[in-house]
Amino acid sequence: MLKKCCDLLEQQQLKIAFIESASSGYLSSQFSIYKNSGAEILLGGLVSYDPSIKIDILNIDAQLIEKYTAESAEVTKAMAIQGKKLFCQADIIVACTGLLKPGGSATENKPEGTFFISILYLNEIHNFHYFIQGTPLDKLTLLTQYIAEEIIKLIQGV
Numbered sequence: 001m002l003k004k005c006c007d008l009l010e011q012q013q014l015k016i017a018f019i020e021s022a023s024s025g026y027l028s029s030q031f032s033i034y035k036n037s038g039a040e041i042l043l044g045g046l047v048s049y050d051p052s053i054k055i056d057i058l059n060i061d062a063q064l065i066e067k068y069t070a071e072s073a074e075v076t077k078a079m080a081i082q083g084k085k086l087f088c089q090a091d092i093i094v095a096c097t098g099l100l101k102p103g104g105s106a107t108e109n110k111p112e113g114t115f116f117i118s119i120l121y122l123n124e125i126h127n128f129h130y131f132i133q134g135t136p137l138d139k140l141t142l143l144t145q146y147i148a149e150e151i152i153k154l155i156q157g158v
Contacts, residue, residue: 005148006034008155009041009092016151017087018045019058019079022071022098022115026140027147043090048079058082069105071097073116077125080118092154093120094147100136115143121154 009016018028028045046057051070054060060078068074079095087093098115099106106112117128130146132139152158 001145001148001152002030003034005151006031006041008152012155014041014091014155015043015089016041016092016094017043017083017090019083019086019093019095020045020047021049021054021076021079021096022100023096023140023143024049024100027094027096027144030144043087046083046086054079058086071099071105071110071114071116073118073127073129076116076118077127080120080125084120091121092151094118094151095120096143096147098130098143100139113139115139117143117147117150119147119150119154121151126150126154 016031020027025045025047032042048054048058051065054065054070055062058079059082060075064078065075076095076097080093083093083095095118099112102112113132115130115132119126128150132142
């Protein structure tokens with residue numbers, strides 16, 4: 001699915017950038033390994049694992065993080081919006097927060113394995129919420145596939 005997504009991005013001459021928290025650069029790395037990805041589709045990414053990076057570099061309002069937590073749909077959406085300012089040449093911005101491992105803002109309603117994704121495409125934000133079980137690497141692998149599928153659907157207008 002990832003290769004299909006990268007091929008479609010290349011065919012459509014679309015540039016992508018990632019604003020990552022829970023995935024710690026994994027998404028950017030996966031989108032960079034296919035033929036021509038680095039030169040043709042991937043502009044780059046920012047790992048904003050610590051909330052201070054969200055606040056100081058992405059200019060996310062600290063009160064938003066305090067109210068909803070750093071791992072929330074609200075903060076993820078703000079990351080996508082602010083990410084477009086950093087990567088203004090990108091056609092697609094993918095922002096990711098979540099709980100890859102124990103800790104963070106995990107609760108009974110938001111357990112480990114919860115991920116929030118916001119994809120900014122054609123000036124519209126598309127929000128996704130996943131719960132993925134397994135090892136951290138299993139979670140990231142499946143998350144990458146889910147994101148690739150969503151990007152394909154958005155580009156194809158499905």
